[in-house]
Amino acid sequence: MYEIAFQERPDYRLGFGNTFMQHFDGGGQAKKLASSIYAYATHIDKLDELAAAVDHIAHRHVNARILPEQYPLIGEKLLQAMKEVLGAAATDEIIDAWREAYSALASVFIEAEAKLYRENDQKHLDRLASGDG
Numbered sequence: 001m002y003e004i005a006f007q008e009r010p011d012y013r014l015g016f017g018n019t020f021m022q023h024f025d026g027g028g029q030a031k032k033l034a035s036s037i038y039a040y041a042t043h044i045d046k047l048d049e050l051a052a053a054v055d056h057i058a059h060r061h062v063n064a065r066i067l068p069e070q071y072p073l074i075g076e077k078l079l080q081a082m083k084e085v086l087g088a089a090a091t092d093e094i095i096d097a098w099r100e101a102y103s104a105l106a107s108v109f110i111e112a113e114a115k116l117y118r119e120n121d122q123k124h125l126d127r128l129a130s131g132d133g
């Protein structure tokens with residue numbers, strides 16, 4: 001998905017530049033994204049079990065400077081890829097259900113990441129105020 005998204009937004013590739021995932025095919029990045037969404041969908045009624053995973057991924061995203069406005073394109077490409085893989089089995093109902101799951105999970109990440117960005121900013125401000133910065 002990330003790779004398909006980059007065709008439209010080559011600038012989104014930047015976040016991946018310094019990571020082990022710059023080798024997309026070998027890195028299994030699309031698989032990781034898809035399996036996180038699957039894990040989320042199957043844990044929808046016990047999200048606390050996924051809290052550690054969400055926290056881990058949110059930290060990765062914040063290190064890569066991912067922003068909320070990047071989520072819709074990745075979601076769109078995920079659904080497109082699912083349609084390609086599933087073919088006729090990808091009914092409107094199934095695709096709509098996954099769209100909803102993606103959008104709910106995206107909100108979870110966006111919120112977790114906003115909190116981390118705020119905490120990082122605060123730490124930075126505290127350092128400046130204390131003269132260590």
Ligand code: HEM
Pocket residue numbers: 012015016019020021032033036037056057060061063064066070071072074102105106109
């Ligand atoms: C609900 C949507 C998303 C899910 C479930 C998701 C999931 C993941 C997962 C599982 C990882 C790997 C973490 C690891 O290996 O430790 C990851 C890494 C990453 N994701 Fe996402 N992601 C989402 C949205 C996005 C978006 C919108 C972008 C923007 C282009 C993005 C960019 C990245 C980058 C750059 C990394 C690599 C960070 C690193 O290597 O340190 N992700 N994501």
